Amino acid sequence: xxxxxxxxxxxxxxxxxxxxxxxxxxxxxxxxxxxxxxxxxxxxxxxxxxxxxxxxxxxxxxxxxxxxxxxxxxxxxxxxxxxxxxxxxxxxxxxxxxxxxxxxxxxxxxxxxxxxxxxxxxxxxxxxxxxxxxxxxxxxxxxxxxxxxxxx
Amino acid sequence: xxxxxxxxxxxxxxxxxxxxxxxxxxxxxxxxxxxxxxxxxxxxxxxxxxxxxxxxxxxxxxxxxxxxxxxxxxxxxxxxxxxxxxxxxxxxxxxxxxxxxxxxxxxxxxxxxxxxxxxxxxxxxxxxxxxxxxxxxxxxxxxxxxxxxxxx
DNA sequence: ATACTATAGTTGCAAGTACCACCTATTTTA
DNA sequence: TAAAATAGGTGGTACTTGCAACTATAGTAT
Numbered sequence: 286x287x288x289x290x291x292x293x294x295x296x297x298x299x300x301x302x303x304x305x306x307x308x309x310x311x312x313x314x315x316x317x318x319x320x321x322x323x324x325x326x327x328x329x330x331x332x333x334x335x336x337x338x339x340x341x342x343x344x345x346x347x348x349x350x351x352x353x354x355x356x357x358x359x360x361x362x363x364x365x366x367x368x369x370x371x372x373x374x375x376x377x378x379x380x381x382x383x384x385x386x387x388x389x390x391x392x393x394x395x396x397x398x399x400x401x402x403x404x405x406x407x408x409x410x411x412x413x414x415x416x417x418x419x420x421x422x423x424x425x426x427x428x429x430x431x432x433x434x435x436x437x
Numbered sequence: 438x439x440x441x442x443x444x445x446x447x448x449x450x451x452x453x454x455x456x457x458x459x460x461x462x463x464x465x466x467x468x469x470x471x472x473x474x475x476x477x478x479x480x481x482x483x484x485x486x487x488x489x490x491x492x493x494x495x496x497x498x499x500x501x502x503x504x505x506x507x508x509x510x511x512x513x514x515x516x517x518x519x520x521x522x523x524x525x526x527x528x529x530x531x532x533x534x535x536x537x538x539x540x541x542x543x544x545x546x547x548x549x550x551x552x553x554x555x556x557x558x559x560x561x562x563x564x565x566x567x568x569x570x571x572x573x574x575x576x577x578x579x580x581x582x583x584x585x586x587x588x589x
Numbered sequence: 590a591t592a593c594t595a596t597a598g599t600t601g602c603a604a605g606t607a608c609c610a611c612c613t614a615t616t617t618t619a
Numbered sequence: 620t621a622a623a624a625t626a627g628g629t630g631g632t633a634c635t636t637g638c639a640a641c642t643a644t645a646g647t648a649t
Contacts, residue, residue: 295556
């Protein structure tokens with residue numbers, strides 16, 4: 286029966302995902318901890334690197350965090366001189382957050398290191414997996430993101 | 438050139454993974470927040486559900502957390518009456534941590550809900566992805582786990 | 590023009606996450 | 620039996636996170 290098959294695969298996916306998330310979180314933590322920042326802080330820098338300067342609210346959407354959390358993480362990074370705020374000339378309430386030169390250097394260095402890690406991981410896997418992995422992960426992320434939460 | 442290809446794929450994997458981790462973390466947070474516990478607390482309950490009673494140190498390995506962190510998370514769960522400690526008769530220093538009936542019920546309910554989520558996600562994906570996803574995620578997790586950290 | 594509403598961002602609060610270094614008690618080993 | 624190792628917990632510090640409440644600016648409807 287197809288319902289059973291789906292449940293079996295859902296269960297397998299559930300276990301695989303929760304393990305994967307734990308492993309990568311832990312790995313990222315261990316890599317990033319050599320530097321001056323935490324994972325969340327690094328994520329914020331990455332978003333800026335990939336998408337350019339943006340407003341805190343926009344940043345919060347990318348990071349999937351509350352605006353207050355985002356505001357505080359940004360504040361920490363301002364103090365560490367990895368990002369800078371500038372008032373948005375088109376809206377007196379808004380501001381733009383962007384990488385400083387320091388921040389750009391740091392996030393590029395960390396990204397490079399993590400990409401080396403991924404390459405090392407891929408090297409041990411068969412070619413078919415190397416080819417399929419990124420696309421599959423993107424699909425899974427997109428599918429999950431489309432769904433809304435339970436307790437809205 | 439194969440080196441270039443590997444780098445391109447490593448970069449793609451890097452982006453896909455970091456996004457996936459963020460999305461699923463956020464999703465789990467939103468699902469679990471309806472209940473009495475946090476993500477880490479839920480992870481701890483899950484490990485006990487899957488592997489049975491164990492010592493704090495063993496639990497820390499499964500969770501990939503420091504033993505002190507594990508100890509405190511367990512303490513919180515004892516207070517909430519989801520896990521219980523019993524002294525290990527074979528070693529006066531050790532103890533065993535296990536789910537209470539309450540804890541078992543809670544984690545089963547949450548797991549069921551998340552598996553339903555996974556099933557809903559799978560439903561929208563082609564059969565080939567449904568079949569391959571869990572295996573691929575497991576491979577990736579295993580490969581990452583084999584590697585050691587940078588700043589040991 | 591002016592009051593009402595909406596939006597951007599911050600702050601107070603509470604709980605949780607996380608690690609390091611250090612401590613106590615017990616066990617193992619030399 | 621003394622020394623070293625191990626299990627677990629504590630103190631301390633810093634960060635994460637969301638909710639609710641707040642300030643200031645912007646937009647809207649009289």
